[in-house]
Amino acid sequence: MSIENDIKQKTFRNPYQKMAINLVYTSNWLLYRQSELFKEYDLTLQQYNVLRILRGQQGRPIRVSDISERMLDKSSNTSRLVDKLLLKNYAERSLCANDRRAVDVIITKQGMEVLEQIDPRVEEWENKLNVITEEQALMLSDMLDLLRESVQE
Amino acid sequence: MSIENDIKQKTFRNPYQKMAINLVYTSNWLLYRQSELFKEYDLTLQQYNVLRILRGQQGRPIRVSDISERMLDKSSNTSRLVDKLLLKNYAERSLCANDRRAVDVIITKQGMEVLEQIDPRVEEWENKLNVITEEQALMLSDMLDLLRESVQE
DNA sequence: AATTTTCAAATGTATCTACATTTATTGTAA
DNA sequence: TTACAATAAATGTAGATACATTTGAAAATT
Numbered sequence: 001m002s003i004e005n006d007i008k009q010k011t012f013r014n015p016y017q018k019m020a021i022n023l024v025y026t027s028n029w030l031l032y033r034q035s036e037l038f039k040e041y042d043l044t045l046q047q048y049n050v051l052r053i054l055r056g057q058q059g060r061p062i063r064v065s066d067i068s069e070r071m072l073d074k075s076s077n078t079s080r081l082v083d084k085l086l087l088k089n090y091a092e093r094s095l096c097a098n099d100r101r102a103v104d105v106i107i108t109k110q111g112m113e114v115l116e117q118i119d120p121r122v123e124e125w126e127n128k129l130n131v132i133t134e135e136q137a138l139m140l141s142d143m144l145d146l147l148r149e150s151v152q153e
Numbered sequence: 154m155s156i157e158n159d160i161k162q163k164t165f166r167n168p169y170q171k172m173a174i175n176l177v178y179t180s181n182w183l184l185y186r187q188s189e190l191f192k193e194y195d196l197t198l199q200q201y202n203v204l205r206i207l208r209g210q211q212g213r214p215i216r217v218s219d220i221s222e223r224m225l226d227k228s229s230n231t232s233r234l235v236d237k238l239l240l241k242n243y244a245e246r247s248l249c250a251n252d253r254r255a256v257d258v259i260i261t262k263q264g265m266e267v268l269e270q271i272d273p274r275v276e277e278w279e280n281k282l283n284v285i286t287e288e289q290a291l292m293l294s295d296m297l298d299l300l301r302e303s304v305q306e
Numbered sequence: 307a308a309t310t311t312t313c314a315a316a317t318g319t320a321t322c323t324a325c326a327t328t329t330a331t332t333g334t335a336a
Numbered sequence: 337t338t339a340c341a342a343t344a345a346a347t348g349t350a351g352a353t354a355c356a357t358t359t360g361a362a363a364a365t366t
Contacts, residue, residue, distance in 0.1 A: 002298045007223050009209065015290040016282040020183060025225045026297040027180030030173060032228070033304065044352080056162065065314060070160050072178045075185070075354065079316055101314040101361045129169040131303035132296055137168040143285055143293055144179040145155045150284035151186065197322085218344060228324065232346055254331045254344040 023144075037121055041114055042088070046073065048118070050081050054091060054107035055115055061104035063096055090114060176297075190274055194267055195241070199226065203234050204243060204268055207260035214257035216249055243267060 003022040004010055012018035031045060038048045053070050054062065068078045082105055085091035090111030096102035107115075129137070156175040157163055165171035184198060191201045206223050207215065221231045235258055238244035243264030249255035282290070 003294065006301075007225065009223065013276065014279065015287040015294070016279045019290040019294045020279060020282065021225065022294040022297045023176065024180045024184060026301060027177045028226050029301055031177060046352090063314080064316095070162065072160065072174065073181050077316095077353070079314095080352085083316095096314095099314080099362075103315065123166065125304070126167065126169045126173060128304045129173065129300055131299050134168040136296060137172040140293060140296055141156065141168070141172045141175040143289060144175045146284050147282055148159075148179055148182055151278070151281045199322090216344080217346095230323070230346095232344095233322085236346095249344095252332075252344080256345065 033125070034122070037125065038118070041118055043114070043118075044084075046071070046076050046081050047084055049073075049076075050078070050085060051090060051107065051111055051115055054085075054105060055112065057106070059106075061094070061096075061106045063099075063102040063104055065102070067105065085111065187275070187278070190278065191271070194271055196267070196271075197237075199224070199229050199234050200237055201271070202226075202229075203231065203238060204260065204264055207238075207244060207258060208265065208268055210259070212259075214247070214249075214259045216252075216255040216257055218255070220258065238264065 003018065003025060007021070007025060009021075012021065035045050038045055043051070049071055050067055053067050064078050064082060067082070068074065068076070071078065082091060082093065086093060088110075089108055092106050092108055094104050094106075096104045132140070156171065156178060160174070160178060162174075165174065188198050191198055196204070202224055203220055206220050217231050217235060220235070221227065221229070224231065235244060235246065239246060241263075242261055245259050245261055247257050247259075249257045285293070
């Protein structure tokens with residue numbers, strides 16, 4: 001359904017506004033569907049995001065501040081997210097050897113296992129997005145990069 | 154900067170995953186910038202969203218449930234958002250004549266005024282997005298519509 | 307070396323959000 | 337018409353989030 005119907009707004013100030021609104025709306029839509037999936041595994045979206053970052057390390061530990069940098073939602077409180085993962089035995093924490101301010105985090109076997117359970121479900125979900133071609137998807141991604149670049153901080 | 158650099162992830166499972174991640178990342182990026190702007194006027198993003206929906210009514214009252222339907226973030230608690238706007242004298246609430254369960258909400262003069270102050274700032278911001286053409290913006294919006302359509306609920 | 311600044315993580319706190327429940331009203335079926 | 341379901345809004349509450357502050361450690365400056 002078109003964004004006009006979804007939010008019952010017939011006109012937009014300009015194409016850029018329409019696009020921006022659709023972008024936020026679609027992101028919320030996507031996050032909501034995916035959250036439902038993660039909820040089955042008692043994970044929040046942010047916890048899942050951290051877990052995936054941990055797995056991406058392939059055995060190497062990663063410090064809390066580096067996790068924060070890689071989060072999609074930069075405002076997350078990574079300390080507390082890691083706390084939650086520790087409670088579930090999905091992650092382990094240890095002091096960083098060469099910088100005692102920092103804390104190294106690593107995924108556990110159980111953390112890997114829960115991700116492996118979720119993987120096919122996420123993949124299945126992502127595959128539904130192939131109403132657009134792979135080329136279009138990459139083009140869309142490139143356009144998003146451009147948009148962010150254009151607004152200097 | 155490319156999404157790869159922004160979240161320090163070099164590879165993605167497939168183009169759809171890359172696009173989806175970029176979508177969420179860019180939405181967060183956009184919301185964060187805009188929130189900073191609204192904060193200057195002591196409004197949260199959600200409060201601003203409600204105010205704009207109220208203005209869109211052009212004088213006609215709108216019930217709380219209809220506001221919810223039009224929100225970009227459907228999970229917002231519209232009752233409490235309207236409470237906040239009442240406290241700031243940006244909105245008024247009255248019982249709906251033909252359905253005493255419902256509550257009619259209408260924007261006040263002060264609500265209109267604060268929006269008018271914000272308008273040029275938002276427009277200025279949106280205009281920075283014109284690194285892509287209007288046609289590309291509309292195409293991007295259409296592709297987002299397609300994506301949502303493709304995943305049946 | 308001592309002092310100051312910067313940095314990493316954790317924590318305190320008010321606010322916000324998600325979700326279930328409640329209250330009041332309307333609609334529908336027995 | 338009574339009983340039951342459906343709807344609209346408000347509210348209670350646990351947990352999450354945003355943001356400032358604190359704690360401890362490292363780096364830079366004096």
